[in-house]
Amino acid sequence: MHALSESSLRPLSYREVVAKYPEVPHFIILKIDVQRRGVTYTEAALTQADPARHMLQARSIFHSIGEKESLVPISLLLRDGTSILSGPRPNAIDPYVVDFIDGRLVLTDHGEVLEEVEYWLKPDFHDRFTSSGKPMWQVATPRPQRIDINPYAYCHYWDDGKGCKYCNIAAHYNKERRLNNKPLRLDPRDAYETVREAIRQPGRFLTVGLTCGSILGEGELFAEEVDIYIETLQAIGENFTTRRFPSQLVASAFSLEQLQRIHEQTGLLTYTSDIEVLDEEKFNWICPGKAVRPGYREWKRRLVDAVGIFGRGYVNTGIVGGVETARPHGFATEEDGLRATLEEAEDLASKGVSTVYCVWVPITGSVFHKQQAPSLEYFVRLAKGLDSIRRYYGLLVDMDNYRICGNHPDTDLSRI
């Protein structure tokens, strides 16, 4: 049971939250709620999805769409440029519905038309092949303006079952390896060739994002993960005339020496290391592997160290917004969850590290798959809180904004 709005006996609906928070654009509230509740498509909407134009296939680290089965739109774009990373949610209980009405694709809720939407568009490289014969859409997953590359498809916190409880990476990888022959390791030359092809399309891409599961290794923690990133970033970097290129690494919390090595040996511009849960006790329960190696406080310390290397505004951390209220050991009330999260985010911000959040979706394949995410209002207040903290500390978040990433309601708010 999650805490309810003080003034009512039930969580506020989308319309009620829009009315209560007039300072938050309805686009962003809608984005959050679509992610929370999921989205499906009418037949009429699906006939508008054109395989020649739209993104209907993607092989990402946490989900795949269109590997073999029917093709559905990967994600949505709203009129103001806000992205909704909708992902597949076959078991969503009360999803929004995309329909095609009066010549427009629209998001509807129980028949009420709420907003126009567009499907994400396919980049030119999508249907091409690398020289090794790999379909490029399996090498890189494009967002409207970002090329996502996953050099390694598994997370070794799962080796002894200590992966994060909201995360489906292990289940997803095992399934995709069996069904679709998904490789564990991406060949850096494939990454190089795919990026080379992608950036031939003028005006399409603004950045390259790299992420993979954590690789703990036998000796020095994360050493192998660092090597893989360096090799991949160096290969991708061959495509650019500048030493540094717009890029984001979303990776484990590397030591100072490891960060220095990456910074010196590659053209990486920005660094993200997701702490996931901003409370030590909840973190230890939800992310048991990270809690030991390297531990909550060390994770935070390494983030702060990274600011010294990449600079203020070039380092952030992601949290899985809402997971801190998971049952049974999460915060008992949404109020407590928000307070604790924002306090810790403020501590990080005061040291130059931004916090951004993704909407927690209790996803199939994760330990928490039967849980319930908190209320829409919670997520709106979290977005406002993180945005306000950044403004107070003068921290810019261009590295993870609405067009570079598009998966953080709080950075959507930082757009103006």
Add this chain to the structure above:
Amino acid sequence: MSKYTLAAEIRELLNRADSVKTLALLAEDGSPYVIFAPGLHVDDDGRLVYPEAFEHSQANAHLVRSIWFDQPITAALLAADGRSFQIFCKPYKAVISGPVYEHYYRQKQQRNENFSLSTIWLIDPLSITETSDAVRGVESESDRMPLLHLDRIAVKAVG
């Protein structure tokens, strides 16, 4: 397709290089913020198109605020023949990627390698008023008691 249709003549004037065009936006504190917008034009759907060069400019922020919070904006047009018009509008869409964006991106790139392009703003016209003196004078003053300085109707002294 825009719901309100601008007359063909206005569309032509908006697309002419010798017309002066401005956009009046609202700042967060409610004060007006006016920019010259030589790139403002009309597309085949009858929408105004404004390519904004800079992602973090005040103009872009005011346009974002306008689409987010349903605030009006006004385009003003001064034709080479001296006639002027005000077009009341609302932003319809911020195009930040896709074929329309890439079209303007290539166009700008061809003209100047050191270009910037943040957003193609598609703007719905809602209504138009001619603001040339001859027209607005008739409109605003016709039913009112004349504001007429007496010297203008004084009997002129002879010699």
